[in-house]
Amino acid sequence: MSLLEVETLDSCYGDFQALFGIELNVDEGETFAIIGANGAGKSTLLTTIAGLVPVAGGRVVFDGVAIDRASVHRRVELGIALVPEGRRIFPSLRVEENLLIGGFRRRPGPWNVARVYEAFPMLEPLARRSAAGLSGGEQQMLAIGRALMANPRLLLLDEISLGLAPLVVQQLYATLETIKAEGTTPIIVEQDITQAMRAADRFACLLEGRVSLTGYPADVDRAAITDAYFGVVGT
Amino acid sequence: MNWVNVIVQGVLLGGLYALFAAGLSLTFGVMRLVNLAHGDLSILAAFFCFTVADTLDVNPLLALILVLPAAFLFGYLLQRIVIEHVPRFDVLPAIVVTFGIGIIIENALLQEYSADNRRLLVGGLQTDTIKINEQLSVGVMPLLTFVAAIVVLGLLHLLLTRTQLGRAFRATSDDPDAARIVGVDHRRTFALALAISIATVALAGVLLGIRTSFTPFAGPARLIFAFEAVIIGGLGSLWGTLAGGIILGVAQAIGAEIDPGYGVLAGHLVFLAVLVVRPTGLFGKVAAA
Amino acid sequence: MSTLEAAPAARTTRFRVQRGTALTRIGVTLLFGAIALFATLPDWGDPALMHELVEIFSLLALAQMWNLLAGYAGLISIGQQVYVGLGSYALYVFANNHEEDLWVSVGLAGLVTFLLAFPLAAIAFRLRGGYFAIGTWVIAEAVFLFVVNQDSVGGGSGATLTAASQYDVEVRQRVTYWIALGVAAASILVVMLILRSRLGLALRAARDNEAAAQGAGVSPLRARVIVYVLAALITGLVGAVVLLNDIRVQPDTAFSVAKWTAPIIFIVVIGGIGTVEGPIVGTLVYYLLQDNLADFEVWYLIILGVVAVGLMIVAPRGLWGTLARRWNLDLLGAPRVLRVARPPDDGPQ
Numbered sequence A: 001m002s003l004l005e006v007e008t009l010d011s012c013y014g015d016f017q018a019l020f021g022i023e024l025n026v027d028e029g030e031t032f033a034i035i036g037a038n039g040a041g042k043s044t045l046l047t048t049i050a051g052l053v054p055v056a057g058g059r060v061v062f063d064g065v066a067i068d069r070a071s072v073h074r075r076v077e078l079g080i081a082l083v084p085e086g087r088r089i090f091p092s093l094r095v096e097e098n099l100l101i102g103g104f105r106r107r108p109g110p111w112n113v114a115r116v117y118e119a120f121p122m123l124e125p126l127a128r129r130s131a132a133g134l135s136g137g138e139q140q141m142l143a144i145g146r147a148l149m150a151n152p153r154l155l156l157l158d159e160i161s162l163g164l165a166p167l168v169v170q171q172l173y174a175t176l177e178t179i180k181a182e183g184t185t186p187i188i189v190e191q192d193i194t195q196a197m198r199a200a201d202r203f204a205c206l207l208e209g210r211v212s213l214t215g216y217p218a219d220v221d222r223a224a225i226t227d228a229y230f231g232v233v234g235t
Numbered sequence B: 001m002n003w004v005n006v007i008v009q010g011v012l013l014g015g016l017y018a019l020f021a022a023g024l025s026l027t028f029g030v031m032r033l034v035n036l037a038h039g040d041l042s043i044l045a046a047f048f049c050f051t052v053a054d055t056l057d058v059n060p061l062l063a064l065i066l067v068l069p070a071a072f073l074f075g076y077l078l079q080r081i082v083i084e085h086v087p088r089f090d091v092l093p094a095i096v097v098t099f100g101i102g103i104i105i106e107n108a109l110l111q112e113y114s115a116d117n118r119r120l121l122v123g124g125l126q127t128d129t130i131k132i133n134e135q136l137s138v139g140v141m142p143l144l145t146f147v148a149a150i151v152v153l154g155l156l157h158l159l160l161t162r163t164q165l166g167r168a169f170r171a172t173s174d175d176p177d178a179a180r181i182v183g184v185d186h187r188r189t190f191a192l193a194l195a196i197s198i199a200t201v202a203l204a205g206v207l208l209g210i211r212t213s214f215t216p217f218a219g220p221a222r223l224i225f226a227f228e229a230v231i232i233g234g235l236g237s238l239w240g241t242l243a244g245g246i247i248l249g250v251a252q253a254i255g256a257e258i259d260p261g262y263g264v265l266a267g268h269l270v271f272l273a274v275l276v277v278r279p280t281g282l283f284g285k286v287a288a289a
Numbered sequence C: 001m002s003t004l005e006a007a008p009a010a011r012t013t014r015f016r017v018q019r020g021t022a023l024t025r026i027g028v029t030l031l032f033g034a035i036a037l038f039a040t041l042p043d044w045g046d047p048a049l050m051h052e053l054v055e056i057f058s059l060l061a062l063a064q065m066w067n068l069l070a071g072y073a074g075l076i077s078i079g080q081q082v083y084v085g086l087g088s089y090a091l092y093v094f095a096n097n098h099e100e101d102l103w104v105s106v107g108l109a110g111l112v113t114f115l116l117a118f119p120l121a122a123i124a125f126r127l128r129g130g131y132f133a134i135g136t137w138v139i140a141e142a143v144f145l146f147v148v149n150q151d152s153v154g155g156g157s158g159a160t161l162t163a164a165s166q167y168d169v170e171v172r173q174r175v176t177y178w179i180a181l182g183v184a185a186a187s188i189l190v191v192m193l194i195l196r197s198r199l200g201l202a203l204r205a206a207r208d209n210e211a212a213a214q215g216a217g218v219s220p221l222r223a224r225v226i227v228y229v230l231a232a233l234i235t236g237l238v239g240a241v242v243l244l245n246d247i248r249v250q251p252d253t254a255f256s257v258a259k260w261t262a263p264i265i266f267i268v269v270i271g272g273i274g275t276v277e278g279p280i281v282g283t284l285v286y287y288l289l290q291d292n293l294a295d296f297e298v299w300y301l302i303i304l305g306v307v308a309v310g311l312m313i314v315a316p317r318g319l320w321g322t323l324a325r326r327w328n329l330d331l332l333g334a335p336r337v338l339r340v341a342r343p344p345d346d347g348p349q
Helices: A042-050 A072-078 A095-102 A113-119 A121-126 A136-148 A166-181 A193-199 A222-230 B003-031 B038-056 B060-085 B092-113 B140-162 B164-174 B176-181 B186-211 B219-233 B238-258 B260-277 C022-039 C047-072 C081-097 C102-124 C129-148 C162-166 C169-196 C198-208 C210-215 C220-246 C262-271 C277-314 C318-327
Strands: A004-013 A016-026 A032-036 A055-062 A080-083 A154-158 A185-189 A202-207 A210-215 B129-131 B137-139 C015-019 C336-340
Touching (some): A004 A042, A016 A055, A042 A055, A042 A080, A072 A080, A072 B176, A080 A136, A095 A121, A113 A136, A121 A136, B003 B038, B038 B186, B038 B219, B060 C277, B092 B219, B140 B164, B140 B238, B219 B238, B219 C129, C047 C277, C081 C162, C102 C129, C102 C220, C169 C198, C169 C220
Parallel strands (some): A080 A154, A154 A185
Antiparallel strands (some): A004 A055, C015 C336
């Protein structure tokens, strides 16, 4: 049984339907990447799994339990944590306070403030600093650290490379391995296809709200990905 | 004219105004709710205290042991049962609802207690004074009131900065959706915010009810004082609110000293002046517009 | 031999924007008919009825203005009573203190409230939303306290409009009634005209998305100020009418929230905010309720409060608003309907 099963999922923003019949599953311990062009529905998929956007049709099953009617905080309790697009750290809280509030509904597990500082050493000297004054890379680390404080089984990472220098991105993805080792399954939404394919064990490509391709990075050639990404129909 | 005395009285009163303001500012910060029934709720608490003190034949200050938890519970239920269900796509419904609740409270109190003036009597404490020097005497009750206000504000500060609940309040104030994804249940958080707000304004209502007389219709004036203290001090800062309250208290005291009819008006004028000259308030972090 | 087919004629889709529908034409006709009917009332109605109708017209005008502010401009004011009071007192000052003609004084009272609204707007507009609401209330309280301290208008105990004796009782009552009717009619027409104008579009755009509206060249601030001062003008005229009707003015009733704002909010909420017909429906319902529940004075206000709170939760669009939405009714509003001419038949493929 997969950790996460998404079955014919529809999702809407008001009148606008963003996802149509999404089917995918993610096994525990694998890195799953979701790629696709802007507006394809990647972020919507993550926010729907997290519970910020209600399910309009279909099901989301987490560890055998249907969670599509569950509240956001219930899903955190069950073990799902979201690192949202744009990071969205709390500007009027200090760095350490951001981490502490991340543990508001913490589950038992290895992650705590000290462990987060181990994984992201750059954050420790900034502990008493207001989160509003951090650089993009620091904010991203803080956002990931905050999500880890809940000890999630499933970590949803939305475009963590956005706006960051390649070196910083490399560091983030290196830390992803540590996170996996501690028992969290990451789903990454990534604009950078190369980065995604390098990090992922399996992936899905979204096009205009539908899954256009799924598979293993090793098995799929660049041309197929490009077609699925841009929606070019084969001749 | 003993200006030192006047200013000291103003400062002591100002602490109480800050206590009124704290709850209003908390609910606005956490859930963007401007509670127009805020003042009426303080009067409700004062009348409730009156009844408890009367029925159990105890000092109103002792009755607080019952009044404060009751106020806390009332606030929690009010949020969960009524305000939670008010549509928030626009500011109007919440304004109308809280305004309506205020009207209901005023008239229910009128029905139950009549329009007579009431005062909470605490015996000797009411008139005791402490003589500081030849120029200056300070009433024991005003001093106790000020100290109580500072203590409660201090406790609120500790709550906001040292507890998970306080962090949840601040996080929700920054970004409600981001707060949800770290597991904050915002229905419970909002309810606790309103509960604390009403508990603090209940204390303030009782303390003011000891100081001056009140009727079922004294609510709006208190709402206005709380609001003026918040705006003068600036949004987003608890200690700014204290400063705002003190400035308001001193303005009113000076105005009243010039002419008894001008006290409250002087406060309004200072408020309007701050609004025109520095809309973010004297110590504000966030604009009210 | 191949034939060259002529390229199909360019298909232009013709459209026009139709202002008003059959239903709105009926609605407007009914409105003018009602106004004309009411205008003849002094000939067949008695003074007591006229007095009561002046009160109803006053409430209706106030409700239309509150609805204009809150429903269209997004300005929720609980301080409109300041203009009612200013209108009453301005009339008193011109007619009694300065011995102006009574009817001219009414006009002057309106003018004065209109002019005073500008500085008051400058202050109030520093705030938004709920804080704007309380801010308007504080301004009203400040003006109230100022007036209470003015002995020239009777201070706290109030004053009597002795200048009313300039005219015969009967004449005064009739003209007062017509002025009240005129103000109520004007309030409805002002709202209707604004909705049909560019100002109305600007307001709606500003409400939907302020930044986008500004990008399109709309100044939301300017639009709101115009609406605010217009509302103040009409509200001030209502204040003058109230004094004409009651002859006596007192600060705590002239500037009373409970008298001039709470019922208005109820009327608009019950009737339906953001519609022209809503306040009319609301005023009728309010009056019926008031008549029937008059015996239960205090409970009556509690019931009103409960109803208002309940409505906001269950039916935030009010009576008319909910019905109008369900059945797509628009009697007095300003619908703009896009009528598209059918494109010509497609020729052979």
